[in-house]
Amino acid sequence: MAFTKRNITFIDGYNVINKRQELRDISKENLSHARDSLIEEMAEYKSLSGEEVTIVFDAYNLDRIKETYEEKYGMKIVYTKRFQTADSYIEREVAKIDRHHNIKVVTDDAAIQTQAYGRGALRVSSNELKLELDRLRNKIKKVKRVNFSQNLTTFPISSDLSQKIDELKRSLEEEDR
Secondary structure, eight states: OOOOOOEEEEEEHHHHHHHSHHHHHHHHHOHHHHHHHHHHHHHHHHHHHOOEEEEEEOOTTSOOOSOEEEEETTEEEEEOOTTOOHHHHHHHHHHHSOTTSEEEEEOOOHHHHHHHHHTTOEEEOHHHHHHHHHHHHHHHHHHHHHHHHHHHHHSOOOHHHHHHHHHHHHHHHHHHO
């Protein structure tokens, strides 16, 4: 049986919410909406990257007796039990995973970054994750543009219409710069 390398990403949910300005602003009004925004953004990330994604939310100061799990958009959402931090949950789960897999830990907490690195995981800050998502989105836009141009050459159209489409394409490229 061939060994398949998995790409696994753990995200410290509240850490990311508190480090990213737009999510922090939402959380001031409604923490649940900030969580939902992060979850939806990470669903897009999962879709574009093909990685397995687990988002962990602390329940450190809540009275939750045990960890709870939710499956959403093909991702695992974890709410830790009382007195358990997301950091400790992530550290435990990373320790369970074979080092042959590609593991990424998303947090701005220096202590968990160091622990993750010691276990062979890649450390990623919340801003780096946002940049990676933006890079993946731009890559998809470029592929769509190329496919659009290729589709035009397969159908016979008038030179006038072709010129108008080229002008539109140039204006869209200028907007992207």
